[in-house]
Amino acid sequence: MAPRTNTSAPYDGYHQTWIGASDSVLTQVGPGTPCGEYLRRYWQPVELAKEVGERPKLIRVLGEDLVLFRDKSDRLGLVHKNCPHRRASMEFGICEGGGIRCCYHGWLFDVDGTVVEAPGQPDGVDERIQASTRLGAYPVREYQGLVFAYLGPPESVPEFPIYDTLEMPGHEMVPYKAPFHCNWIQVQDAILDPLHTAFLHSRMSRQQFSEGFGEIGEMKFYERPSGYIGTATRRVDDNVWVRVNELVLPNYTQAGAAFAADGTAQRYFGRTSFARWVVPLDDTETMCFAWAVFGDRGDPPEYNTPEGPELIEQGEVFDRPYEERQRFPADVEACEGMGVFSEHEKENLVPSDKGIQMYRRRLRELIGALQDGKEPPHATSIWPNPLPTYGGDTVLTVPANGGDDRKLLQKVGMAVMEIQFAAEHLKGEERDQQVIAALKTLEAEGVAA
Ligand code: FES
Ligand SMILES: [Fe+2]
Numbered sequence: 375m376a377p378r379t380n381t382s383a384p385y386d387g388y389h390q391t392w393i394g395a396s397d398s399v400l401t402q403v404g405p406g407t408p409c410g411e412y413l414r415r416y417w418q419p420v421e422l423a424k425e426v427g428e429r430p431k432l433i434r435v436l437g438e439d440l441v442l443f444r445d446k447s448d449r450l451g452l453v454h455k456n457c458p459h460r461r462a463s464m465e466f467g468i469c470e471g472g473g474i475r476c477c478y479h480g481w482l483f484d485v486d487g488t489v490v491e492a493p494g495q496p497d498g499v500d501e502r503i504q505a506s507t508r509l510g511a512y513p514v515r516e517y518q519g520l521v522f523a524y525l526g527p528p529e530s531v532p533e534f535p536i537y538d539t540l541e542m543p544g545h546e547m548v549p550y551k552a553p554f555h556c557n558w559i560q561v562q563d564a565i566l567d568p569l570h571t572a573f574l575h576s577r578m579s580r581q582q583f584s585e586g587f588g589e590i591g592e593m594k595f596y597e598r599p600s601g602y603i604g605t606a607t608r609r610v611d612d613n614v615w616v617r618v619n620e621l622v623l624p625n626y627t628q629a630g631a632a633f634a635a636d637g638t639a640q641r642y643f644g645r646t647s648f649a650r651w652v653v654p655l656d657d658t659e660t661m662c663f664a665w666a667v668f669g670d671r672g673d674p675p676e677y678n679t680p681e682g683p684e685l686i687e688q689g690e691v692f693d694r695p696y697e698e699r700q701r702f703p704a705d706v707e708a709c710e711g712m713g714v715f716s717e718h719e720k721e722n723l724v725p726s727d728k729g730i731q732m733y734r735r736r737l738r739e740l741i742g743a744l745q746d747g748k749e750p751p752h753a754t755s756i757w758p759n760p761l762p763t764y765g766g767d768t769v770l771t772v773p774a775n776g777g778d779d780r781k782l783l784q785k786v787g788m789a790v791m792e793i794q795f796a797a798e799h800l801k802g803e804e805r806d807q808q809v810i811a812a813l814k815t816l817e818a819e820g821v822a823a
Contacts, residue, residue, distance in 0.1 A: 394717030399738055400559045401715055403654040404437030412741045413624055414526035415750050417534055419651050419663035420514075421521045422549050426450065430474060432465040436525055437656040442514075446471040451485035452523045454510030459492075464509070487511030519549035520663055533754040537763045538802070539628060539646045545669030550683040552662040552692065554709055558625070558654035559734075560716045561662065561709050565619050565627040566729030568593050568606040570708070575689045579702045582689025584636030586610050591617075592783045595729040596791065597736075600753035601626075603764055604729045607787035610637030612773040614783060616790045620765035621733060622753055623740070625652045628765025631673045632686040635767035640817075642810045643794070644767040647672035648686050658714045662687070671766070762798040762805070764791070770817040785821040 383389075403410040413436060420435050421442055430443040432455065439455040441464040451474060455463050462478035473484040475491075482491040487509040492499045513524045513531055518540060524531050540547065554561045564570055569590065575581075576588035591608035601622040608615045615637030620628045628646035635644055650664030666683035668675045673686060684691045690704040699707050723731060740750045753761045768790050775782060793812040797805045 390720075394720030396557070396715035397559070397718045397734070399741060400734060401557045402657055403558065404656065407437075408741045408745055409737070410436055411526075412737075412744050412750060413654070414524075415530070415744070416526075416532065416624055416752070417515075417522045417524050418625075418653050419520045420452065420523045420653070422551055422663070423516050423519050423521050424549075426521060428469060430465050430467050430469065432463070434655040434659070435523065436654055438525070440512075441465050441467070441474075442521065443467070443469050443474050445469050445473050445485065449473075449485050450514040450516060450521060451483075452512045452514045452521075453483065453485075453487060457481065458489075458507050458509050483509045483511075485511065485514075518547050518665065520665075530749065532752045533759070535622075535626075535752070535754050535761055536759040537622070537626070537628070537649065538760040538805075539649060539667065539763050539765070540665070541760060542645065542667075542669065542671065545645075545667050545672055546675070546678060547665040547667055548678060548683050549663070549665050550687070552650075552664070552684070552687050552706075554660040554662065554706055555658070555714070556660060556710045556712065557657060557715050558652050558660040560712050561660050561705075562621075562625060562627075562652040563730045563733075564705060564709070565621050565629065566595070566602055566604050566733050567727065568604050568617070568619055568729075569726045571606070574703065574705070574708055579689070579704065582685075582702075582704060583632045584634075586615060586635075586637040589637075591615075592780055592787060593726060594784065594787055594791075595732060597732055599756050600751065600761075602729060602733055602736075603791070605787050605791060607783045607790075608637055609774065609779060609783060610769075612771050613637050613640070613769050614772045614786045615767065615769045616787050617767050618764050618791070618794075620646075620763060622761075622763070623751070624737065626650070627652070628763055630765060630767035632689070633677055634673050635769065637769050639769060640771060641767055641769040642813045643671070643806060644769075645671040646763070646765040648683075649765075650687070757798075760801065764794050768813060770813060772817065772820060775820075782821065786816075789816055789821050 400409055426442055426444045430441045433440050433442050441453050441455055443451050457476040459481055462476055466477040467474040475482045480493045484490050489504050489507050492503050515522050571587050572590045575583055589608040591606040594605050596603040604619045606617045617630050628649050631647040647667050648664055650662050653661050655661055666686045668678040681691050688704040772786055797808040
């Protein structure tokens with residue numbers, strides 16, 4: 375086999391045929407794996423609520439085959455696929471008022487997995503069956519059209535997180551899901567990679583979002599108690615556009631508007647236009663569950679069409695002919711093209727990858743700590759609901775002053791974030807007012823040279 379060498383010699387294919395390892399600590403998510411255990415400490419979306427109807431639905435989450443159902447009392451249940459009696463699949467079960475009934479011998483299970491009836495037995499459900507037998511089940515809740523589940527230890531169910539952008543008056547939340555046929559971490563990485571927007575979504579493809587995304591801008595990354603923020607600050611004529619991407623650990627992300635914000639018009643504390651979780655179905659399949667957000671601080675309501683969420687998510691619709699995918703690649707082409715598992719060992723990371731490096735390092739630390747018995751932090755243990763978030767766009771009129779404009783952009787970007795951080799203890803209208811007033815003051819007074 376050719377040796378593993380790092381070389382920049384010309385025509386070096388022969389020396390690069392070795393298989394690079396993927397980071398298995400981050401890529402493996404099944405039950406009992408370190409990362410799988412970590413992700414199981416958080417509520418995760420598992421399906422669109424509208425797809426849970428009168429028949430049970432077989433789904434896969436974190437490497438587990440599960441059956442999601444809505445019983446006739448309108449209660450959601452999420453249970454292990456196989457019946458604890460003799461292992462028939464609950465996907466063929468019948469939803470009733472009191473839970474789900476297995477098709478094979480008619481045992482009825484409540485949404486928490488309790489055996490309610492075991493018909494055909496001499497004593498019905500005797501205490502012995504109930505004491506020794508239970509269908510594996512998980513807590514579920516429906517929120518804004520998504521179904522969430524908690525697959526971790528039942529003795530430590532975390533508070534359900536409600537982010538401040540998810541209940542903004544006048545904004546419409548449209549739930550959607552986007553499949554990626556590859557490992558989750560290479561999908562997740564993109565949110566802390568603001569540079570890809572200028573290339574993948576603008577220069578290398580067609581202009582998939584607004585025109586200003588083609589500018590690279592000044593990038594900065596922030597480590598926060600519950601996650602990461604990546605900002606890209608661009609000049610658009612006399613305006614400075616600060617775009618904020620955000621990741622709340624472990625896998626919730628927000629970004630600003632895809633179409634409404636282009637830096638040409640002032641915008642004060644614009645909020646996210648897509649809020650999404652990158653959920654591993656297993657090691658090789660990923661599903662992004664998300665909302666597209668339409669309204670005056672997200673993307674404009676005219677984009678609220680059947681394709682709108684797909685365009686906000688990817689810059690392109692999801693199902694496209696191969697030739698079109700080649701001519702106009704979007705996120706799914708970039709991520710799936712790496713292979714099912716990216717060979718992390720063969721990456722050559724550069725300064726613009728700093729956000730990804732920080733994030734992966736933190737994940738490894740938290741995963742390791744959990745293995746040592748230290749439970750990971752939750753945003754809800756730092757702040758009460760609704761949780762402060764930052765993803766969005768601010769555009770201020772700050773003309774170039776004849777000095778070093780890159781420095782000016784950096785200062786404006788940092789000042790905009792400091793204003794948001796200073797108000798993170800406030801809620802709703804009060805926070806908006808303080809942030810927006812401070813942004814207008816910044817715009818009027820400028821930043822110190
Ligand atoms: S296998 Fe489910 S009731 Fe028998
Ligand atoms: Fe992207």
